Structures are given as C-alpha cells and as structure tokens.
Amino acid sequence: MEDQARIMQSLGGVTLAAHSVQGGMALPPPHGHEGTDGDGRKQDIGDILHQIMTITDQSLDEAQAKKHGLNCHRMKPALFSVLCEIKEKTGLSIRGAQEDDPPDPQLMRLDNMLLAEGVSGPEKGSASAAAAAAAAAVGGGADNSIEHSDYRAKLTQIRQIYHTELEKYEQACNEFTTHVMNLLREQSRTRPISPKEIERMVGIIHRKFSSIQMQLKQSTCEAVMILRSRFLDARRKRRNFSKQATEILNEYFYSHLSNPYPSEEAKEELAKKCGITVSQVSSIGSTLTPTVSNWFGNKRIRYKKNIGKFQEEANLYAAKTAVNAAHAVAAAVQNSQANSPTTPNSGSSGSFNLPNAGDMFMSMQSLNGASYQGAQVGGSVQSQGDTIRHAISQAVGYSDGLRGHLYSPHGLNVNGGWHDAPTPSSVTSPTEGAGSVHSDTSN
DNA sequence: GGGGATGATTAGTC
C-alpha cells in the first residue's frame, strides 16, 4: 500500500500516463519529480505494462506464467487502482447513455396478441376461451364442433412449439450469461470490472436474446393469424337454412306480407324456432348459422324484384296459413260453444302459425282473385272475425285447387315500398302489438 | 360443370 501511495503521488497525472501507455508510447516523466528513485519506479510500471501488452503474443503456458507473475507483482495494486480511476471516468458516460431503455412497443404488441390468442399466458386461459367463444358463435352443429376442436388442436400445437422454443432461448440465454459473468469475474482479477459493469453486460446479452425472442414471437403470431384466417374462411362457408326453418320464415313473411319487418322480439322468436341467430353477433366474424335479419333482407328484395316468381310460393303459404287459421278458429269456436257462447275465440295458436288478420284477409282476397282494396287496420274486431270465418270456408275449399289462382302482390306500393311500413326500423304489424309474433286471429 | 338459389357482405341512405 505504501508503494501504491507513493506512485500515485509521484505520478500526479495518472490518467495521462495510463493513456500514454495504452497508446503504446513510453511513459512521460512525472511532473516536477525527477531523480533516480523516480526512474526506478517508472521502469517498474513500464515493465508491467509492457508485459500486459505482449501477453497475448505469448503461448498459453507462457502467458499463464506471466499472468501469475503479474498478479504477484508488487506494483500490481498501484496499476490496478490507476485502471480503476480510468474505468470510473469512462464508465459514467457509458452508463448514462445505456440505462433505462423504454419497453419496445412492437414487443408489447406481440406479447399482447399472443396473450389474447391464448398462445402465451396460462394454459386454461384465452386459448380455450377463444375457442369456446368461436364455438358459441358457431352454434351447436356436429361439423362445427369438429372445426372447433381442429382449431383448438392446431392452436395447442402452435402453443407447444412456441413454449419449447422459448424455453430453448431462455436456457441458451442463461447459459451464455453465466458464461460471460464467469469470464468477467475471472478477468476482474487482472482488470477492474465493477458489478454494475457485469450487470450492464448481462443487460446487453438479454437485449440480444430478446431480439431473437421477438422474431420467435413474430413467427408465432403469423402462424396464429394464418390458422385463424383459414379457420374463419371455413366458417364463412354458406350454410343453407334447414327446410323447416325456411318454412317457418316463409310462413311469417307471407303472413305479414303487408309489412314484412319483424321486430326484434319477433326476430328472436323466429331465430329460436328456426335454431338460427338474429344477426351477426360473433366478434370473430361471420357465424355459420344464417340469420333472420339477413333472410328477411334478402327475401324482401327478391320478392320485390320478382313478384311473379314468388306468386306460387305466396299462394302456398297463404293457403297453409289459412288452413292453420281455420283449424285454430274452428277449435276456438268449438271451445267457445262448449264453454261460453259469449266469449268467442278465447284460444290462441301459441305461436305465429296464424297469420296477421289483415294479411290473412289480403291473402284470402288474393286467393279469390280479388285485389286488395284498402288498409287492413280499420276493420273492427268483429269484422275481422267474420273475415276469418269466411276465410276458413274458402281456405278449406281451396286447399286442393289452389294452383293456378293468381296471388295478387299486395303490400307493395307503386314506389316499391311496403304499404304500411313507414319506418322500417320501428315497424309494428298493423293489427298486432309491437314485436308480437303470435297470431292476432283471436282479435 | 353450368346455372339458379340463397346466405353473407358491403356501400350508401335515412
């Protein structure tokens, strides 16, 4: 320690001296200190530094021996403290420049996406949740569940690959970090390396590895996107309504031909009856099941476009609804006769099987070849009841000889709009309450 | 395979 203190004092401008050595130059004489004693010390330091400079040119054994010699040299602590001072000065600027890197937004996006897709994060988390959501959106069909499980299986595969690769990267990163730290600790015996510097080096290594990890995450995201798009493409495939569903929808459409705008409640009930959805509700995309809203939208347009083509269909459904009405009314009449002659038609069909009385009236008029003359709303309850009774007899008689009768396209006005559908979004059937799917024949 | 039927999508309107 005495030597060290003396050297520090005698050298004065240590940094300059050290820099000179680093540049391969001879040490300059200490300022204001000359003499034989100073020359000797200068010679010692010069020797040590020269040995350090040439150590890499020597063979391993030779270098080890030299290293040992240097470590044991009496001047080593003095030299070490000089190097410490230099490092302290240069280290400050490096530290200031490299600390507190903000989190990479790209990496954050990738992380969020992988988490949302259920690739990263807990096993039972969003992967199955997303798949379950997809399944819920799709409905309950057998082929749907196959698609669902297929999607889930492929997602699990991606997840497994991702985690395996991630583990590999982490392991490699840890190994490399440990290796570098050991190396630095070893080197710290011959040159000054502070813990903070080791920490900084570890940070650099982690940054390098995290850039590799980012590539892995990017590839995984791409794979998920491809899988997702393929899966959704498969889901976008059009599925036709079942025959029964089409029947139900057509029945409603033709029985409300004057105003084929089902309310939300009506749509919901129709959807329930048909086993379909009201509208597109999936967050993932289109559903497999066709929707009531789509169906009515398409039906209205196609009916309007080509009324002639739909005449036969309209006749069929008019007859069908008439027969239904006949049965219901007959039952109601029987009921009322049996129970109380003063309360006719107390029964209900329980569904929209029976048409809107006004439309029913129109349908039957059409079946008779008569054109629809006026608004259907005005009729009294009694007169509608009479009309229905009249319709019953007509319908029963028509059920066989229906084909060939002209169905007059009612409900549409000259401009192509529906008669009494002033505000389509808030339509209520003329003779029934808003959203009622049930027949108002009992009126 | 062709063509009509039909469910979904999209842009524009109210």
Add this chain to the structure above:
DNA sequence: GACTAATCATCCCC
C-alpha cells in the same frame, strides 16, 4: 342502427 340494393361466394340440383 336498420334498411336497400348490388354483389360475392357457395350450395345444390340438373
């Protein structure tokens, strides 16, 4: 937000 009209894409029958 619901609707229309045009269009796309797929299904399904011949």
